[in-house]
Amino acid sequence: MSNKILECNRQFVESILKKYNYDSHELLQMLVEIQKNTDKGYIDRDTIEFISRELNIPEIRIHSIISYYDALSMESEARYVINVCNGTTCGLMGNGRIEKWVEDILGIKKGEATDDGLFSLKETPCFGACDMAPAIRIGDRIYGNITRNKIEEIIEKLSRDELYPEDKRLSTDNGSLKIITSNFDEYDGMNIIDYIGLGGYEAFNNTVKKGIEESIDEISKSGIRGRGGAQYPTGRKLSQSRAVKNERKVIVCNADEGEPGTFKDREILKRDPYKIIEGMLIASYLTDANEGFIYLREEYYWMRDRIGNAIEKSREYGWLGENIKNSGHDFDIRLVSGAGSYVCGEGFALCESLEGKPGIPRSKPPYVKQAGYLQLPTLIINVETLAAITTVMKNGSEIFTEHGTEESPGTKVVCISGKVNTPGVYEVPFGISVMEMINGLAGGVSGGRKIGFVQIGGASGGILPGSKLNIGYDYETFSNLNMGIGSGAVVVADDTDDIVEYVGTVQKFFSHESCGKCTPCREGNKQLKRILERFKESKGTKEDVENYKRIVKTMEIASLCGSGKTEAVPLKNAMEYFEDDFLKRVVTDGF
Known part of the structure; x- marks a missing residue:
């Protein structure tokens, strides 16, 4: 590395390495932070050589990480990279037109940059803006409901070095139940005093009073199952995690919401982050874990300050740290970033990513609960599941069992998008018909057309024709169809879609x-x-x-x-x- 480059970058890069104690397990976090905060917008060869020497690791390891994750790059990019979402919802809503418009306006093809290096055009996987489809992403800014006029205005403003106003990510939830989402719009998601005023952290106090066995039994009675797609009974998962004994145990909140058509965790984290922190605290108490991570997908990097504030305020008010509220329990949380990999939603792949490696699944056994992050017993649990745990421990299992069906008690937070009049996040009781969700909550199919087909549960979810949607949205019905509820996504296509x-x-x-x-x-x-x-x-x-x-x-x-x-x-x-x-x-x- 030349002295000139070192003079410009050494202090900045060294500050990042020092922040993470020169620990190679933190390599992914270092690389994300370096790229996010450099004017270049990529990690150059000289920086890679420098990191390699400072951490005493081979350059090939750094190359393997950068080449694996979509959000990292070793190549110079345009100042403004126009990322067109190629997810399922944006595909239905006309993302192909956006690419053609940009190509026409800028005179470039996909994968190319303008001669002045100002703009380039790329295709990118779903970034969780399905309720605003078709959408584009430029840096960490999201622009939705794209028309030709709008993309022309965005490009014109950026050409003058002016920012186009970012679309507000305010998802509709009119007509929803308010159980898991009871705090939505009741406070700003930032003020811990307001959260406490809404009964925040009562759930943890109730957990301590009830004791571990009774609390796990309460969660089991509620019928909560994992909300990330696996549908595993949450009470059983907590019991199994507790049964694994070790001095050091870890909990990871899986906020790597990568299923196309899914954006419910985005809304929960944005509008009620303290409920997730409280859910992690409860789960840590019940499983005897002392370390926690929130693994936030890179596409939600714009929420880091909001979630980081909630963690810091919880620590400041004594809800994280040592001997929390004289409970004898120690627990703290770190916020970490993914770097753009769908597979990192899988348990072992997520652990590998946390260890600063490419997110590649491991063979089983052993299982994550036995040997996950750094080979430590690890509990990985979804955002919505944590919110449900907090809800049940605050209000009792009856808050769930009075809704839903016998085999599928409670409610589910779903995200409806595609060819509907009112896309958004809705909380529904299990057992509601799929057709009722589409027509009653999402306002029916746009343009008055008929439903062609619906995909339920994300990209890996089942597809049903419009004629088979008068069925209950519950575990037993979907199990009989050899399908699952999945992530809660409901992507609607009309009868013109192929x-x-x-x-x-x-x-x-x-x-x-x-x-x-x-x-x-x-x-x-x-x-x-x-x-x-x-x-x-x-x-x-x-x-x-x-x-x-x-x-x-x-x-x-x-x-x-x-x-x-x-x-x-x-x-x-x-x-x-x-x-x-x-x-x-x-x-x-x-x-």
């Missing part, structure tokens, strides 16, 4: 996000991509149909982690319910 094109979007997402570790997922995605491209061009064959089914089945059975296994669900449903749409694109014999 299922083959949509499945191509879903598969493209998984091709991009596959970590590549296991053969069924890695090679299966390569083959499925080729097959779907032929279908989209109406050049499919009957053999393609059979190979498609065979590959999907293999991925479902043999993939290493949940990502590869659940990817099979929408692909299988699409062929099950819409096989005729695929067959219409098969080349007829003799042509």
Whole structure:
């Protein structure tokens, strides 16, 4: 590294390394912070060499991390990178038009930059703005409901070095129940005194008074299941975590909300972050853990100050730290950032990422609860699940059991997007019909059209035709359909949307996000991509149909982690319910 470059950057980079005690396990956090706070907007070779020497690690390790995560780069980029979301909802809402508009306005193609280095155009996975689709991201600023006039105005202002006003991320929730989301709009999400005035931290006090066994039993009676997609009974998960004995145990709040069509955790973290911190505190007390992390997806970096404030205020008021409120329990939380990887929502991949490595799943056993982060017993738990724990321990299990069905008690926070009049986040009782959610809460299909199909649970969720939506939104109904509730996403397509094109979007997402570790997922995605491209061009064959089914089945059975296994669900449903749409694109014999 030249002395000139060191003179410019050494002090800044050294301050970041020092902040993290030159610990190579913090490498990902260092790299994210360096890139976010440098004018270059990327990590150059000289910086990589310097970090390598200071941390005494090989350069290839740094390269492997930067090349793995979407948010990190080793290449110079334009000052303003226009990232067009290629998620499922934005695909339905016309993201392809945005790319064409930008190409026309700036005279560049996707992947190119203007000659002056001011603008470039990229395609990026879903960044959680589905209620504003179609959306773009420039830096940490989100712009939604993009029209040609709006993108022209944004580009014009940025050309003059002026910021275009960012769209407010205020998701509609009119008509919702207010149980898990009871504090929404009751305070600003920042003031801890207001949170306490709403009964904040009563749930933790109740937990201490009840004791560990009775508290876990209360959570079990409520019927809460994991809200990140796995649907595992929360009381059982807490009991199993507590049973693993170790002097040092860890809790991780999984705020890596990467499922396309999903933005409920965004709203919970933004509008009621203290409830999540209290939920982590309760879970730590019940499982005898003393260290906590909130793993926040990079696409939500704009929320770091808000969440960091809630952590700091909780510490200041004695709700984090040593001997919390004379309970004899010590617990503290760190806020850490992801760097753009869907697979990091999986438990072991998240642990690898926390350790400053590429987020690649490990083989099981042992399980995360036994040997997760730094091989320590680790409890990974979703944002909404933590909010539900706080709700139950404040109000009692009856707050849940008086809603829902016998097998699916309580409520669920869902996010409805796509071709609906009022996209947003809604809290619904289990058992409500899917059709009622779409028509009653989200205002029905936009333009008065009919529903073509709906994907439920995120990109890995099942797909159902419009004719099969008069069903209960609950665990038992979806289990009978060999589907799951998933992340709570409900993406609605109308009768003009093409299922083959949509499945191509879903598969493209998984091709991009596959970590590549296991053969069924890695090679299966390569083959499925080729097959779907032929279908989209109406050049499919009957053999393609059979190979498609065979590959999907293999991925479902043999993939290493949940990502590869659940990817099979929408692909299988699409062929099950819409096989005729695929067959219409098969080349007829003799042509």
